[in-house]
Amino acid sequence: MKEELIKNIKSFLEEKGVKDPKVNLEYPTHIELGDYTTNVAMAYAKELGKKPLELAEEIKNNINVEGVTTNVVVPGFINFFFNEHYFNKQVQESLKNTHGVFSGKKFFIEHTQPNPFKLFHIGHLMNNAIGESVARIIKANGAEVQTATYHGDVGLHVAKAVWALKKGVEENDAYSEGHKAYEDDVVTKEEIISINKKIYDESDPEIVEIYENGRKVSLEHFENLYKRLGSHFDFHFYESESGEVGKELVVDNIGSIFEESEGAVIFRGENFEPKTHTRVFLNKEKLPTYEAKELGLAEIKKDFFSYDTSITITANEQDSFFKVVEVAIGEVFPDLKGKLMHLSHGLIKLPTGKMSSRTGSVISAEDMIDQVKEKVLEKIADREFTEEEKKGVTEIVSIGAIKYSILRQAIGGDIIFDFDKSISFEGDSGPYLQYATVRANSLLKKAEGVVELSNELPVDWKTTNLERLLERFPNVLSRAGKEYAPHHIVTYLIDLAGEFNSFYANHKIIDKEDSTSSYRLALTKAFTQVMESGLNLLGIKVPEKM
């Protein structure tokens, strides 16, 4: 129907003399205005020497597609209303989800990257929620996706923590204690630098043991968290590997791509296209910096998976870093030019100011989950749940609420995190989506043996907004994919859940006496399917009850 309509308008415009006219059907700003709309009359009025309204009328009169009524509205929109059979069919179609904007493409997606010995803080939580969701959205758009996380298991930050662990400081505080001592005391600073070297050359058995053990404990801890968050990584990379590879690549290309300057080895971004700026790849000690490690990582990733696009997700404070490194990598590996993509997000900040593991005022991912859990527990205190159900529901709802609050906005902006306000259980929130789905699921269960579900259209059925929204799901998914923007899914699901909630409030759905009951049930089922796949794209689970 849509295609027919577009063809119809296109050929009309071509007849009138427009060369290769672009005709797009869009959703109107308000659902009451029409099911689809087009602005071609306004776009081509000038070229054809007509008034937009006049042209719109002409186009309208030329349209001959069965099941569509057409409307012309100032300033020149042509609006289309499709009949109930269209939606009846499209709702089922939209559940199949067969097309995708990335079909046949291969993506490598890297995110989260917590550092062993350091806290997995709410910034990592944010990165993880976004990374996981972007990966799922791209996959749902037909791509083959491999995911990776990259751990900074060597470097000064590790040495700081090892120094503190050696002194007997507790694990959780090791990094911040070490960092403080490093800044405050010159002797300690030297000591830590020497520990850093010993970690690299493995010359001191005591330090090796502390290091190996701490690394293992940290990584296990991360795995645990990934499991709770529903994150899976196909690959784990480590800076201890990428550093060596990167260093070699830099050394091999000194003179052509890199050059020595003040004892370090640098990449002069000003001399390459696109122009960027200078960055250090090997420091004076000829140790690889973050830049060289990233170069090494590019080589390593290449060998694991021949991707079309490799996406690295980080906070936006690294934007300029990635601009330079991408150019450098493109020089070293010309076949990677144009394949690297850096997706950056804002920061989670506390109302008190910046959240950073260097200032000390850090909240760990677990702290946040626990705090939210307490609130959820209060909320379900009067529910008749077994202890086990309570536990399950609380975990799912808490993590859902947190992920939602991260994914609800465009990823570029900062999130000012206020515990009392940011995590909501009402309205624009994760639990709102979960709740609507749970209620719909519960209806389906209750209907068993009472009313038979049927996709057949009842007589005199008028298309509901619920159907109109369900039909949109595949389009929302492609847009979210094209723009790498999970928040489009969020916005859509909120609209959809709101529509269902009103559908639910205004009709009794399970009703033997009502001939529309079977179809309403089918819509309820379609709703739960779309909600579940949509929430799955966000990495949010749905509890059995809540």
Place this chain on the structure above:
RNA sequence: GCUCUCGUAGUUCAAUGGAUAGAACAGGACUCUUCUAAGGUCUUGAUGUAGGUUCGAUUCCUGCCGAGAGCACCA
């Protein structure tokens, strides 16, 4: 100083160059003899500023004002 982001209701966020700028929270008024009220219904309220491009600008361009981030051996 240079570079890059960003300024939308009281607050937190939306809006593929289009129609009456959408939600949620907070405020006000209703709503559980219908299947989970974490729900539903109604209501008050916003595009920093000055220009430009366009049939049409929250969106694109420029100036100004304001906020944030990054700029050589950390990651």
